[in-house]
Amino acid sequence: MNPQPQANTLKNLDEVRAMIKRHKLNDYIFSIIGLLCLMVGLLTLLTLFIDLILSGYPKLLSASFYTDFPSRRADSAGLLSALVGSSLVMLVTFFSAVPMGVMAAIYLEEYAPKNWFSDLIEINVSNLAAVPSIIYGLLALGLFVYILDFGQSILTAGLTLGLLILPVVIVATREAIRSIPIAIREAAYAVGATKWQVVYDHVIKYSFGGILTGVIIGMARAIGETAPIITIGALTFIAFLPPSPITTAAPFLNFEWLSSGFTVLPIQMFSWLSRPSEAFHVNAAAAGVVIILVTLLMNGFAIRMRYKMRKNIKW
Amino acid sequence: MLAALSAVFTTVAIVGILLYESYGFFEHVALKDFLTDTVWTPLFENPRYGILPLVSGTLTITGVALMIAIPIGTISAIYLSEFASHKVRETVKPILELLEGVPTIVFGYFALLFITPLLQKIFPGLPTFNMLSPGIVVGIMIIPYIASVSEDAMRAVPMSMREGSYAMGATRFQTAIRVVTPAAISGIVAAYILGISRAIGETMVVAIAAGQQPNLTFNPMESAATITAYIVQVAMGDLPHGSIGYQSIFAAGLVLMLMTLTLNLIGHMTRKKFSERY
Numbered sequence: 001m002n003p004q005p006q007a008n009t010l011k012n013l014d015e016v017r018a019m020i021k022r023h024k025l026n027d028y029i030f031s032i033i034g035l036l037c038l039m040v041g042l043l044t045l046l047t048l049f050i051d052l053i054l055s056g057y058p059k060l061l062s063a064s065f066y067t068d069f070p071s072r073r074a075d076s077a078g079l080l081s082a083l084v085g086s087s088l089v090m091l092v093t094f095f096s097a098v099p100m101g102v103m104a105a106i107y108l109e110e111y112a113p114k115n116w117f118s119d120l121i122e123i124n125v126s127n128l129a130a131v132p133s134i135i136y137g138l139l140a141l142g143l144f145v146y147i148l149d150f151g152q153s154i155l156t157a158g159l160t161l162g163l164l165i166l167p168v169v170i171v172a173t174r175e176a177i178r179s180i181p182i183a184i185r186e187a188a189y190a191v192g193a194t195k196w197q198v199v200y201d202h203v204i205k206y207s208f209g210g211i212l213t214g215v216i217i218g219m220a221r222a223i224g225e226t227a228p229i230i231t232i233g234a235l236t237f238i239a240f241l242p243p244s245p246i247t248t249a250a251p252f253l254n255f256e257w258l259s260s261g262f263t264v265l266p267i268q269m270f271s272w273l274s275r276p277s278e279a280f281h282v283n284a285a286a287a288g289v290v291i292i293l294v295t296l297l298m299n300g301f302a303i304r305m306r307y308k309m310r311k312n313i314k315w
Numbered sequence: 316m317l318a319a320l321s322a323v324f325t326t327v328a329i330v331g332i333l334l335y336e337s338y339g340f341f342e343h344v345a346l347k348d349f350l351t352d353t354v355w356t357p358l359f360e361n362p363r364y365g366i367l368p369l370v371s372g373t374l375t376i377t378g379v380a381l382m383i384a385i386p387i388g389t390i391s392a393i394y395l396s397e398f399a400s401h402k403v404r405e406t407v408k409p410i411l412e413l414l415e416g417v418p419t420i421v422f423g424y425f426a427l428l429f430i431t432p433l434l435q436k437i438f439p440g441l442p443t444f445n446m447l448s449p450g451i452v453v454g455i456m457i458i459p460y461i462a463s464v465s466e467d468a469m470r471a472v473p474m475s476m477r478e479g480s481y482a483m484g485a486t487r488f489q490t491a492i493r494v495v496t497p498a499a500i501s502g503i504v505a506a507y508i509l510g511i512s513r514a515i516g517e518t519m520v521v522a523i524a525a526g527q528q529p530n531l532t533f534n535p536m537e538s539a540a541t542i543t544a545y546i547v548q549v550a551m552g553d554l555p556h557g558s559i560g561y562q563s564i565f566a567a568g569l570v571l572m573l574m575t576l577t578l579n580l581i582g583h584m585t586r587k588k589f590s591e592r593y
Contacts, residue, residue, distance in 0.1 A: 124325075
């Protein structure tokens, strides 16, 4: 017997052990790097939020900040017209995007034949979702402001944001509809329901939660959008409220507010931010906290609902 | 059916408006000047219309953003998909989605009043408006997007491929780098491309923190305007409808739209290719 091979094996064994050790170390190192990278995103949000609160808190705590109009003096400037403006614009956005988006999704999922035409619509929707928001602003400037002559009004802003979130609503609704098992539809057809009855009584009802999640996420995005609203030329000093939508006299509803000038939360923040004076930056920070809180609450609610639904629904 | 057509209508309207107003612009400005002139001063007395300075500003900021977002986003995705426990993943994914929902104007505040002063301590000569700080912030903004799209691509790699690799004695790190990442590469590349497209179209951060002077440079330490920042700047002023300045923002918008559309199409095609593979 030659002792040479055995020595070699032993040496190899040591090398193999060293290699395994090295590779395990690599594993360990990488998992730490990975965790760190993951933290960058999360810590940034945290830093941002804390920084905003720290620089904005004198304003955040004063009640007059929420009940005052914008002003030339930083300490008496408030958010009132932006809060009202944002709510009214969201109202228009909701009523333009949601019915349209839900109907489009139902058509695409339940009615559309599979041909080049539905493919075309599909490609369109996915492309629209990726168009930069400022392009929607240009569309609105050309189409709504000048060609249709709506002016720089709440109506223009609401419709613009409505178009912007249309793809979000369509995609979310389609996903919700697609998750309903085909058996539910077949059961309804088996007892003689028409297509519309199936859609109305089953498809819409079972996908309601999913649709709602999509709508909330879309609205949260619309509230924070700044670029398209600036592009339609709405960056002005607004120290008045639009006419109230509800009146005491019949017919109790008043649509004058649609054509009124307005400002919204992110625009107000932008105009404070673009002033050189430090005092206005405090206002900008406080407005930032308000915007983040609103969008985080809406998104958080929607995401929570989605995860809950995923767990609860068992067909 | 009519509702579904609204999507087609929006696309047609966008393209139509951009082309219509740009047509008016190109009646005054030769296409050759637009593409080759190196000065962009449409609002001055002797206007010159060269889109290059705006494009260089856009590309520089996008470049800085990618240098931040690609490494961090990819490593986070690999970690989430291959290393993290189920519990960590279920906690982090919703937070990433939340991060994607933070309005960009808030990130603009962050760039101007937090990152820029911080950078000025490191590089004392840095001007208040520069491309480095918005670039970094845009990068941070697209990390969640790149991470979650790449993670989806990696999760789609069949388990049997990982098990095959483990059976050969490979460690997690080796499996992640040599098996899962190559298998998911087209999905990961698609995530990068869609991320680039987002960075190019990003408006508020750049408009707030990068300055408004068109400047033909690729040096991130200088201030420069991007296509989006220019559109915002003009829209904030009161330009009469139909003037050449008004038309110039549509021409700039058309360039932006073409850039992002090309990237999006490439991104979707890459993604489709990958989803057919298994």
